[in-house]
């Protein structure tokens with residue numbers, strides 16, 4: 001039996017458990033991650049803290065080693081899968097705290113890009129804050145966005161990109177909205193690790209949001225501004 005198998009998660013203190021969850025996420029151990037999440041919940045941790053401290057914290061380490069060529073795609077996929085297992089437990093709990101519907105958002109990852117963890121996290125946090133979220137998934141060409149906007153009539157369009165090669169596609173979507181005279185019908189929020197505020201401005205988005213918490217704050221602010229304008 002290896003040392004790993006001797007570890008009983010519930011016997012670890014909070015700090016040790018979070019450390020162990022970093023290791024388990026790194027190793028793509030979905031069941032262990034789910035167990036860790038449940039233990040932290042039982043210990044009274046807020047779902048948001050589990051999400052940011054244990055899961056996102058662990059994924060940051062995975063990200064560094066992927067960048068440095070220590071981990072490769074198959075391992076990162078396993079880590080992503082483990083993270084999703086933990087997120088699935090937290091999702092309904094984050095949604096529970098939700099106030100009455102404050103607005104609606106269509107969100108999707110752009111064409112050529114299949115990263116969806118950040119987008120899913122934003123969706124969960126937005127739902128938790130009382131927004132209705134329509135998630136159109138990954139690898140979306142401009143037509144998908146247009147169709148969803150037409151059908152759903154949201155207040156907000158959210159676009160996600162994790163690759164430097166796919167982030168310019170956000171401008172394609174925004175330019176198409178401009179051409180069709182629809183740009184001002186929506187609040188456009190963009191996000192993803194390689195983006196920054198300058199890029200958001202340059203492509204004509206309303207705002208760049210560095211994480212899911214900022215996305216929620218920004219969305220609330222823009223929606224209330226929009227409603228005030230309509231009332232005024």
Ligand code: B12
Pocket residue numbers: 056059062063064066067068073074076077080107112113114115116117118119121122157158159160161162163164165189190191192193194208209210211212213215
């Ligand atoms: C997990 C991962 C994968 C997984 C994705 C699994 C999945 N289901 O998503 C897999 C293994 C499939 C993968 C594949 C690839 N990946 Co990858 N991946 C990552 C990794 C390690 C983590 C990304 C992640 O989930 N982070 C955690 C989440 C929570 O953070 P986030 O996405 O940034 O989201 C937050 C914010 O950005 C923001 N946000 C995000 N979206 C949105 C949207 C809106 C509207 C708003 C408001 C906010 C917002 O809020 C989120 C929550 O706080 C990153 C490393 C990194 N540092 O980002 C590389 C990384 C993004 N990948 C990279 C690469 C190169 C690839 C591949 C090309 C590898 C290959 N050779 O095949 C492929 C590309 C596939 C494709 N066509 O898309 C590079 C990109 C480099 C670059 N300059 O473009 C990175 C940076 C790693 C690296 N340093 O080399 N990857």
